[in-house]
Amino acid sequence: MTDVLHGYTLHDLNGLAKSAAITASPSAAGYDDRYDEAWSAIVEHLFTVEQPPTGRDLWYAGLNAVRHAGATDRRHHGASSSGGYNGPTGASDRFAQYWSNTVTHDFSGAVIDRYAAFQIWPQLADIHQQTLLALAAAGDIDGAAVALGVTVRLARQRVSRARAAFRALWHEHETPPPFWHRTHSPVDKAGLKPCGTPAAWSRHKRRGEPVDQACAEANRVYMRQWSRGGPS
Secondary structure (H helix, E strand, O other): OOEEEOOEEHHHHHHHHHHHHHHOHHHOOOHHHHHHHHHHHHHHHHHHOOOOOOHHHHHHHHHHHHHHHHHHHHHHOOOOOOOOOOOOOOOOHHHHHHHOOOOOOOOHHHHHHHHHHHHHHHHOOHHHHHHHHHHHHHOOHHHHHHHHOOOHHHHHHHHHHHHHHHHHHHOOOOOOOOOOOOOOOOOOHHHOOOOOOHHHHHHHHHHOOOOOHHHHHHHHHHHHHHHOOOOO
8 A cells, every 4th residue: 555654554544533533423523524633633743743653643633633623613602612511501601691681780791892892803804804704604613614615624723713813802901811811732843844845835735824935846846756656
């Protein structure tokens, strides 16, 4: 079988993606989506690390990607990102608190929130506005990806960045509360391939970034080599 990289074949990667998708079944809805998430993460990990990864490393990369996607989807629908739905309405406490029609004589909070949102919207970059509008119109990440003409994985990344930009403007000049200020482990850039390599070209395309000349040329050379039977 054709060796993809570091001694792994397409058959190997397919098996790892299947295993990760099956193991993470409680975290996401459909098997096909879980498999796609796992496959993308496994291939990304394979092409971005300097040293040959173990099969366990690749498997965990796929598994963690599927679980993260599932948590993001649950959070988007108002459920706890670490578990099931809560409360009699089937939503998390914060979700129910925001959307429930509670009778109150003080409307200042709702008025201020809406006024702030109208002020923030024009300050968002066009790509963030387009992303949030697509998500609102479609109702889920899959539909937003179709509307934006990108992959589901890239759509999730764009939604995350758009929300982060909105939060930054919402809490400008103040400290956001803990449930608004979510942080993630920083990416270890030391293990990423530099520009001028096929892996860097793939990273730029995946993130929707401009592709520099060095990366474009490296990818062309790489594809020519594979079309002739693999790299020399």
